[in-house]
Amino acid sequence: MDAPAKLMTNDEVAVLLGIKLSTLWSWVRQGIFPAPDIQRKKFSRYSPDTFATGVARLRQGAVKAAEPPPMLPSTNKRLDAALAHSTPPPAKGDRQRQRYTAEQRAHAVKQYHALVDTGKMTAATLARQLGVKQGSLTAWAIKSR
Numbered sequence: 001m002d003a004p005a006k007l008m009t010n011d012e013v014a015v016l017l018g019i020k021l022s023t024l025w026s027w028v029r030q031g032i033f034p035a036p037d038i039q040r041k042k043f044s045r046y047s048p049d050t051f052a053t054g055v056a057r058l059r060q061g062a063v064k065a066a067e068p069p070p071m072l073p074s075t076n077k078r079l080d081a082a083l084a085h086s087t088p089p090p091a092k093g094d095r096q097r098q099r100y101t102a103e104q105r106a107h108a109v110k111q112y113h114a115l116v117d118t119g120k121m122t123a124a125t126l127a128r129q130l131g132v133k134q135g136s137l138t139a140w141a142i143k144s145r
Contacts, residue, residue, distance in 0.1 A: 007045035010036065016051075017058070032057065100132065105140050108132050112141040 008016075014024045027033035033054040036044035046054075100108075108130050115121040123141075127134035 007038070007047060008051060010044055010046075013046050013051060013054075017055075098133065098136075100136070104130075104132070108137055109140050109144045112137060113144075116141070 010021055010024060014021045017024070019027075024033065028035050034050050034057075037047045037050050038045040108126075111126060111130065112123070115126055116123050123138055124134050127137045130137070
């Protein structure tokens, strides 16, 4: 690549290098490619010498294989627990419907009428205790009336 004779914009440098503008700025931050000679808030330009220096650095192999940054230790225990699972959660359409036996339904409805209808317990609390979905429990109770 021959160095152009005029000052170049960031976009022109990125096009000449065959990279995206975000990659150019990433290389500048990492020290792989030199920063522009003129750099203002909304205006920056590369001189031919700076461009040639950057190209020489790239030819020497300044760009290494992109390695992901090291993971910082997380302070989120719930996220850590979720990421530690070896089996991925089921896909959206792959969930199996929970099936309940007739005995489970009869027992749940009996408890519902004894506790929820009398006001001693809420349907949500009873559902948690029985291990049944609240919507299912309520639907069974309504159907049994």
